[in-house]
Amino acid sequence: MGPWSGNRVVDLTGLAGAYGTRLLAALGAEVIKMEPPGGDPMRTYAPHAPGVDGPESGLWWAFLSAGKKSVVIDRSSADGEAQLAALLATADVVLDDSPAGLQDRPVSGYSAVRVANPATSWIAITPFGLTGPRRDWTTSDLVAWASCGLASTIGFADSPPLAPAAPVQLAMHFTAVNAAIASMLALRGRRRTGRGQLVEVAIQEAMVSMAPETGVPLFLDDQVPRPRAGNRRPVTSPFGLFPCQDGYVAILALQPNHWQAMARWICDATGNEGVLDEVFNDIAVRHEASEAVDAWTEELTLAATKHELFVEGQRRGIPITPVNTVADLRGDPHLAQAGWWRDEDHPALGQVQVPGAPFLVSHQWWNWSVAPTLGQHTHEVLGGL
């Protein structure tokens, strides 16, 4: 049984909160996801399972809503707002990602709920905060990466800046994990104070806090701009992505022992003895000569597959990894042997292999019941109010 069992969480969030409430549900909390009558927008996000119609086909929904309950409330009616307020008053934690101006609605906002139940905590996830000149601005995953400085550093110099792994929506998940941590801290704090509290998580700030590379302290210290430099980092060589027979590998030869192993490998594989010259042990010399060192490295990498290079390079003590695709990961021997995947019997999707737990624990904590159907728990939850 999960450590947060016995706690009720009401989830009024979309992508900026959903991964966090998935964690809370998996760790035992009763997470009640409020949906509008037509279903949550996340249900419409592609990809969808083929051959499944209606609101249960969305795979974002299936992944992010595992372990949760679905309650349908029509918030556009006064009755609905009252119903929601009654539900919120039973919550230990409410997570809301409405725009700042809508977080304190008269009937179902945080002021009203805290009057009804002072023990309830409210996690306000907003794009830019509840205060400040841009409190009313809206955001998206891409806009969040733009607003923390990181997008400006990712991509090639001659093409537009990029969000990292845009399809994954990492900025939303970073924020959501912060919101889960905020929920847990609020619950722990209540032990001492007996009270709930308002906790703010701003998406821009969550991103700035994991981006010291573009943050003010580093920039003030060295005053060095960090422009987009493609997939090779202009620090030394080899450092970055290198083409191989079936894709790319990532190589990071920073430490002297890493380079020496790399040089020996290049020599063994290509017969290049010049690479062993001690002058290249200096990280700065390799930076100067990066065109040549990169070319020698490519001669090695182009002759093998990414998995071959991964295993052989690691055997030699070099931090090298394959640039994996989703298909590669699904076939990855480490994940398979770790028993990481779970087999799920999903009522709409059938038998399907899904991601396992994000970490290992010495106790039986995880609840992985499947995502709810639209309104599956409306009667049970609202009837119990």
Added chain:
Amino acid sequence: MMDDDHRVLAGLKVFELSVAVAAPCAGRYLAYHGADVVKVESRVNPDVARLFGSAWARTEEYLPLFMDTSPYLPEMTAGKRSIGLELKDTDALAAAHKLIEGCDVFLSNFTPDALERMGMSYAQLHPVNPGLIHVMMPGFGADPELPYYPFRAFGPNQAPLVGLDALTGHPGEEPAGIASVAPPDYVAGMHAVVSILSALEHRDQTGEGVSLVISQMETTVSLLGPYLVDHAITGRTPEPVGNRIPWAAPTGVYPSRGHDRWVALSVSDDAQWAALAALVGGDALADPGWTTLEGRVAAHDAIDEALGTWTAAISPAEAAARLQAAGIAAYEVLDHRGVLTDPQLRDRRVYDVAPSVRFGRDLFTGHPIRMSDTPASVPWAGPNMGQHTREVLGERAGLSETEIEALMEREAAFGERVPEMTVTRPFDRWYEIVGLVGDDGAADGGEES
């Protein structure tokens, strides 16, 4: 810890044996909420964050304090205590064990076999501290039978391994990768915090200790959930799509007036599209086929061209302001200078300034979880290397002055170097100029607590 410390984790004792980012990131969350986090450091094998130092400190004058100067240090260690212990020495190791006996949390991203050699595996520590929450953060799990167990990875090459780099790029170009930042380090660090807070609940309810393994690969791969499930069902593999997402079109980065200036925007529904078309004006976006999401997804390239013509004529700040006024998510693609001068970050006091023994005061990124009743804070910036060795070994490990002296004598323990030498960061005066510090004196130097 002060008696009137209302922070949520006040009283929690954490032993942090860490390098670089993943474990320090987790320890930093705990320190901000009041935990006493003791970071163990080595001069023989210093944390890479110490080795970065600062460009301005590469002079003979500053060399003695070089390892206290990296701006990464306050980022990773603000509010923590630093002790110098060389754990290859048996007496130093014994002192570390005494510390761990009195701790609630053991947090490390050393490899599992390194920890086992030091007698610091969960199985080894559990008998002496049955309530201990033991956290390991290896790259590839803690099971020696697994194929990648002996492999090494650093944050920047974990991201490609777990599928993030292959999804970063414009279609038809080679993968751009994510060289400038290492998301898996932070993903793992934040999951470690989730696991520790959950384990504290478990321990409070049952009295039992908990072993936690946050394996960077598994933790980060989890975030690809929908695509992993899709592949399981259909065999489909997602391709890099630039900045596009299927449920909000257009979404992208558009050129602005000036050199290498860009604005990011996302249109998330048809009403926003209508507002955008009205904002741009004329018939640039008037194609009736573009009024639905389906139509816009199909015509994304043509829309990008039309929209880019409009954005290219104005500054990114103006474009963002006008788009937001119309209800559309948008922001200037900030570079370093943009972050420095961003009015929202400034108004919200996102950066913290706190006392520092070395610098008088120091600057670092603040904490993203703002609690109204029990606010997070740290009493000091990054500690000097070994700044707290004597007090921690005395108070927390119960060593006598003589025992501490003996350890230091043979360099099995060390205090801070040149403690009398202080320096002002070259940019110290900037704090007021750029408005990072207000008139309320919040950042006045002053005494260290």
